[in-house]
Amino acid sequence: MSNLFPTYSRWEVEPKWAEGSFLYGKDGKKYLDFTSGIGVNNLGHRPKAVQEAVQEQLNKFWHVSNLFPVEIQETAAEKLAQAAGMDLVFFANSGAEANEAAIKLARKATGRKKIITFYQSFHGRTYATMSATGQDKIKKGFGPMLETFTYVPYNDLEALKAEIDDEVAAVMLEVIQGEGGVIPANKEFLNGVETLCKQYNSLMIIDEIQTGIGRTGKPFAFQHYGLTPDIVSVAKGLGNGFPIGAIIGRDELKDVFGPGSHGTTFGGNPLSVASSIATMNIIFDEDFLAQVNEKADFLKKNLDEQLSGLSNVSGIRGLGLMVGIEVKGQVSELLQELRVNGLIVLSAGENVIRLLPPLTVTIEELRSGVEVLAQVLTKNS
Incomplete structure (x- = not known):
């Protein structure tokens, strides 16, 4: 048993x-x-550089909390932001937590509640990220979801045009729907989403939990299409097996996530951050x-x-x-x-x-x- x-x-x-x-x-x-721990071990199992980086940090300290300035967090944030062509990073523990942070940030930044996502999407298993997910099987048995999420067909720009308005805080999407069947978006659709977001002053959130950190041949999948998202969520491959997630955002969002607005006990843990620095040093080359x-x-x-x-x-x-x-x-x-x-x-x-x-x-x-x-x-x- x-x-x-x-x-x-x-x-x-x-x-x-x-x-x-x-x-x-x-x-x-x-x-x-050929699973890489579900897209996590992008450098394979037990890569020497990651193992050595974690061991070095083990001999310093494992956890002190985010009340302290931690230099390697700054190093990791700089590498991540530069690779994405963005500005600010918040470290979490997982992809679901990263997407939770993205949802909170978008709603607080815009003062709006409604978020549009897509059928067959997958964004996590917390209540907000389940609500964002466009698959009923993920939600079965858990009662009512958050009511502020609306779903439209993926790769269908006309359906999005019919749904988006000036009450929409954000459009949230995967460039390739992973759990939904490995379904890539087409370029016209992605460019259209970005245009509509700008038209309605809605934020564009790209979920790169599975597609990020080199998986598609670029640091992030959105870079294949020349997009400029407002928020990007990452996790999985970021720590090559150590639990870490993050959101990356633009500088204009800085004051929205001020002191006390969001937090985490273990997010940005020194061991996980050390693993992410070693991972990024290799993959972003x-x-x-x-x-x-x-x-x-x-x-x-x-x-x-x-x-x-x-x-x-x-x-x-x-x-x-x-x-x-x-x-x-x-x-x-x-x-x-x-x-x-x-x-x-x-x-x-x-x-x-x-x-x-x-x-x-x-x-x-x-x-x-x-x-x-x-x-x-x-x-x-």
């Missing part, structure tokens, strides 16, 4: 050890891990990102060559090293069979296989992963 609430449908693989792109189970098997893009091109080409002709594959989509393979039927049994064959991947909805390999994955590891995918999907076609 477990003393844990059964909130997760656990896999049959129990980790014993992990390094780089591989996870070693207690069953004695070696698994190629131009040469590193160029390699990510080369790997992404190889992965896409290889997937197209190996899978596109299969009768049970409906489409392959994504950006950078965030890829969705849409299949006919549910993916749960396919994922289990892939694990039996040594490849760990994710689902995104009921019929999409989601690939989130570490950004440090090698070409040979990508080739090996695609071979396993092709073998299992061909068998089941």
Whole structure:
């Protein structure tokens, strides 16, 4: 009997050890891990630079609270803001907390309550972020949600035009809907959202929890489209496994989040911040990102060559090293069979296989992963 609430449908693989792109189970098997801890371990498992940075901070202090100035918070905030082309950072503990902060900041800054999000979006599991999420299954059984959220179809600019008005505090969106099926936005839609936000003096919030920190081949996915959001939320890959989230905002929002307006006990924890600095030092390097893009091109080409002709594959989509393979039927049994064959991947909805390999994955590891995918999907076609 477990003393844990059964909130997760656990896999049959129990980790014993992990390094780089591989996870070693207690069953004695070696698994190629294309989950990256659900888009968290962007540098793979236990990267030396992150481990050393955390160890160095362990020997100084672990926690002092945000009543004290902490120099490494300033260092991390500067790196994060510069990479986003923005100004200010608030550190939280997770993606949901970051999105909570974004929602609070937008409402306080505008004096408005209404926030527009999109069907099939996912923004978290707190009450505000559940309310922001455009998927009913996330909300089932929890009673009434916050009433100030409105949902419109994704990639549908006309639907947004019909809903937005001067009562809207913000439009909140993912550049690629991750949990909703790895669905990229089109450029015209994103540019249109930005134009409408400016027209109605509404803030544009971009949720980069899964797409940020190099996952799409740029520091942030919004940078592929030349957007200038007001608030960006990040988490997952920021600490490469250590719990940390953040919002990044523009300078004009500075006075909105003054002393006492928002806070957190553990946000900006020195160990997590140390891990984030080491992570950003590697990922935000131009040469590193160029390699990510080369790997992404190889992965896409290889997937197209190996899978596109299969009768049970409906489409392959994504950006950078965030890829969705849409299949006919549910993916749960396919994922289990892939694990039996040594490849760990994710689902995104009921019929999409989601690939989130570490950004440090090698070409040979990508080739090996695609071979396993092709073998299992061909068998089941």
